[in-house]
Amino acid sequence: MHLPDISCTPGLTWHLALLVGLLCIVWCIKENWRLPPGPWNLPVVGYLPFIDPQRPYITLTDLAAKYGPIYYIKLGCVKTVVITDPTVIKSALNRNDFTARANLYVTHGIMDGYGLIAAEGEKWKEQRKFVLNALKNLGMVKLVTKRNAMEQRILVGVRKAICDLSDCRGKPANSQEILLNSLGNVINSIVLGKTWRNKDPQWVYLKDLIKTGIHLVGITGAANFLPFLRWIPMYKESIKYLLDGMRSTHRIYGKLYDQKKEQDAEDDILSVYKKELMAGNSTHFSMKQMYHVLADLCGAGTDTTLATLRWFFLYLAVNIDIQKKVQEELDSVLKERDEPCLDDMQYLPYTEACLKEAQRIRSVVPLGIPHGTWTDTELEGYRIPKDTMILPLQWAVHMNPIAWQQPERFWPERFLDENNKANNKQTYFMPFQYGKRMCLGDELARMLLFLFGAGILKVFKVSVDEAPDILQGVCGITLEPGEHLLKFTFRKEPKIEYPPQVYY
Template sequence: MHTSTQNHWSWLADKVSWWIPSVDATATDTTALFVGVAVFVTVSWFCIRRADLPPGPRSWPLVGCLPSLLFYSGAIHEIFHKLSQRYGPVVSVDLIFGRRVVVLHGFDVIRDAFHQYPELNGRPSLSVFEKVLKGGVGVVGATGDLWKTQRRITLNFMRDFGLNKPVFEDRITTETQHMLEEMRKHGGQPFNPSHLLSSAIANVICSVVYGSRYEYSDPRFVELLRAVYRNLELMGGATGAILFMPYSHLLASLVPMVRECLDNMQYVCDFSQDVLEHHRKDFDRNNLRDFMDVIIKETTSSKTNVTINDLHGTTADLFAAGTETSSTTLQWALLAMIVHPEVQGQVQEELDRVVGRDRLPKLSDRHRLPYTEATLQEIQRIGNIIPLGVPHEASSDVTFRQYHIAKGTLVLPNLWALGMDPELWPEPQSFKPERFLDETGQNVLKPDELIPFCTGRRACVGEQLAKMELFLFFTHLLHQFILQKPEGSPPLSFRGVGGISLAPQPFEICAVPRR
């Protein structure tokens, strides 16, 4: 037994010795004594930390570390960063009802955990979503052989349907042109770009997943976006802590926000099922048109280990991850260009010099646009949209850097803290695209420490798609418009608002057409 534990029990014995009954105590008194001691021992046991656990604030029964965290201010990723400054790069925090979280800080720690320890590459179960999917799970949440199959299907789909090929670039360009036309309708007057960016990015995903794009005002499309974004918002708040609890679906009738999350997921699955049924009518396994056809082909194969519900989960993953992350990054990009008009001007000068005014930028132009590429990397660093990454889970007990991490522990990389590390990025609060250029200004630096899509086996499978979207949407916008802060509008802030992702606070822009 550890020395600290022995000392604890000695202290406990002193505390309860006065309560030992005399020989003539009644049975009721004796029962009360044992109940009281049992409760006291149980409470004390919960408050003891194993000596080899990662350090962290004191935990209490049922409420975990919540009382300790109330002394800190800021968003949760900022609080975790403050804890790391006190406890070190590997911090242990208990959520309500005893769910433990280990938060990783620093590039070497994060890379080591996710590259060298396969036990830390599991995913937590979300029983609310599994209830909707009737036990199915998508590529983001899958583990083991099911994850390998889902990942293979997803990567093959992206490859076969034109990722990094002209056909996929054409799909994105088609949507950017719709978006640019909608912006022109504002005539240079103020508007909030959030919904327009979300709709445009979502339509890129819809074109490859469902086989068609939707008008931005289509009621079903609007509701689909609302359901996805609302769930991401719920998962990033207090509801998220409940959703990651085992059997959280049982709380749907008691907790309205859990019920709402379940209903939203049901809408997304019903939307996909409706599209799938239409695809069955003219399905041709030798001429696959989109991911719906891939689902039909996979689930009619006798050799597959995935179900239609698993692939409905992957459809939801593709739509949610592929839409929200890219559109939020673009919001940060627009905000940065308004706050830093000198950077916007340099990007536009480079676009005009390299591309000209007679056509829109293409992916083939990227290597000739170093300042633009550096600006995009700086946007991803300072506007880190998934501050704590997608949650990992320890699939078995493991010793990591001399610390015990038990099976079922949530493991989170603090990507926000990594992007704000002054040892990696001098003056991290300053927006400096030149930090990603060499001394000539002509070559883009790609440091390993910039990992907005995380790292390791569970890094985002849609990373290349997201980079294509970000480049084309960003360059097309700046090629066609000067972005300005509306006169008299509130001050702009780089402090994000929560959810599972970190979005800018709502803001308006004026998109003035360039000549």
Template sequence: MMFVPTDPLSLLVLLMIMLLVWITTQHYLAPCKNFPPGPWGLPIIGSFMYFGSDIHKDMMKLSKTYGDVYSVKMGSRISVVVNGVNAIKECLVKKGNDFADRPYSWIVEQYNPRYEGIADGRFNEKWQRRRQFAHTTLRGFGFGKTSMESKICEEISFLLDEFRDLQDKPIDTGAILNRSVSNVICSITFGKRFNYSDPKFNFIIDTMGKWFEVMGTMYELDFLPFRRPFNRSNIHNYNTLGADLKKFCKQQIDEHREVFDPDNIGDFIDAYLAETMKQDGNKDLTDDQLKHTLVDLFSAGTETTATTLKWGLLLMVLHPEIQDKVFNEIDQVVGENRLPRLDDRKNLPYTEATLLEIQRFGSIAPFSLPHCALKDTSLDGYNIPKGTEIIISLWSIHRETTIWPDPDKFDPMRFYDEKNNALKKSEHFMPFSAGRRVCMGEQLAKHELFLYFSAMINQFKFSLPVGAKKPSTDGVLGLTLVPEPYQVVIRERSA
């Protein structure tokens, strides 16, 4: 006969032990049969003991033990991590609809509780119509087309003028690159560019950078809610920065509405306002949807391209022999009397190869934004229940040693066929993700990266300040992987 204590204290202890046993048992139970294997975790904190500040590297290490598709316990939640090009393509392309949703996120709900916009939107018919409208409208304004070239080159000219004024002294080019690249997307969405000295523009660009940085530090708060009371300052900063971004975009909408002319559609906001006038009672397109879409476009259109260029300049000053080789190729094809054009790309294979290697090496998006299973499905032979959060490790594609020998070495020859003087492409390269949630700005970003990078190297030589410590190439992980701050010295090649 089992002994049951009768005194209150002993009964309380027994109940607590039973509760702990139940929590532990539930924690270790797989959600279904044939669920992906993974490392054991502890109740409440899950598998966080396996992860340090370089979680993208730690998750790739776990794949060597548990396979390309494995599970981890993120606090009290369980997620599936997908590594390697084959498993990622099965998830995002072959079964793209099965995994096209977004999971619950406490972080997202802090500033976007209804999951509005494009990046955070839940996958349904309304979201698909919003994305299709945004994609079609942006294409109409030249998004990703060669017709955008003149706008990009105009902005590059402003950047080069800034560089000329900053010659021969150590500078951090990060802020200038952010402002210049941002102006390209501003010209499409807001119908205007901003002066680099505009205080409101500088404020919002700096705000966006801080927001991305703080967002990265809050990642674990999504899975470890008991830590939130101890991170009130970070949470407050995150919410304040996000509110400032939304306020800026709302101001742009209000300014457009005051002078709106349906017969004169000049930018994305105008097109959106015109479309709202055609809606029936469903009201798919609202000001809140537009506001969050603008935040998506403004932030993604700035951060990813500018960060890739920061990696590019860092790698050029660390490898001056590669910088010289890129310059010599551009100089032979383009010369010094004009800026490179998109038509020059086919004749600049080593320059293109260098850009691809910058994107592989920097891998500025080690993870895509999280996905979620829309229904019970399977992946790599494992069963995946509806609602399971999916973490896509793009880092694993770009740093796999069997595909990229010595992956921590920067080497454009990975993408360059020296014998045939031609560009080599690889299926093991996915900087913009893939499938239903692929980056809408992929083609624009490719055009920007080529035009900016080739123009900067053609016009200027970049070097480390005399006596400066060699900058790190480890990167700092926020929402994106950014280089640690570094300085360069700029000298005009024709001077």
């Protein structure tokens, strides 16, 4: 039987094209049905080409002005919902369906679902609870005895910073390096039960890894959204450096683990974790998980607190009148004491307001910590698909011109009431984020910021020669000040005798 050749029939070709077109339209409508509003996204790359790689938080904040406090974009292959309203952020991040982590290769893929930052589900719940309890037992509480122990631990680092700053004799100094040595060793002491001298080769390596790692994660950020980039030499080499650094850090932790004895006091996270591992009560406790937990605590704790302190001192160096008011308050409360204590915090509202204003005006995590959705869900009437990355845009919240008049002005009085007392009812202030995955070390961070900030300003006047453009910041994992030097000049010689080496 002879069949007619219909392969090139014009009518059939037209009908097939029409059918394919209709199917594409139906698919597009279904795909975008009830999604939040947002800009048009290009195939494959999405909105990435239009985002400022140096200041992505500015681009995303500008989009909120056009599309509203909840909008949808594609970043490469990653579906993304950006939220800029703190009430909606709090509502979303308190829900279980928003507790997943965004599936980003450079961060999530390298960590392989281990630690605290990349963990999800039951592993994350158990590990977070364990670490939070451990930190509380170490003194991250308001109970006097334990809190005093943590205070003394931090003050060792403050004394170390003052000792190193005094060695500069009022000459321009790299505050980043000095603060990293002192603050970093406080974190090391709490997490690892170990401190290093400034020039110890192991510590020098870890510091370089912190600084270079922050830079490289920023460079390789696009590979999170365009997976094929990881095979391009520039990205491939950077990712290899991060992986090699991770393995080297884990080897250092492994040696510290081996040095811990069962009878050692449980006065650091590593010791407490080792005891739990030895007990063998949970499948979520493993050597690999421990390495990632320790790295998360050391890395995230140091990076964010260090960046905040650097912004704090830089803004006070630029705003000398505000610095003088802080020092007048410190002198009034501390009297002849050269060293603050945590109990002083309640009597130093202006000092606290300056620390909060530094956290507001330069959010050290301007994009917020990305979350993800476990399943298809809804938010404020919009459909949010499964595996969508949620960005609680901290920069937009902290720089909202309606909530904060003249948001680029450093004005600590925002955090004081009419009686110059602390005003803690700021809806648009979320330095530690909200919800089930908010920063678990928020109370420790407050202790560190207060004791380092107040302790150094009680002893030194801080000044800077550079122009104000250093206030723009450099965005990697965190938003840090541009390179600059600060002068720390004695207000008066402190009575405390600072030993040449406070770590040993």
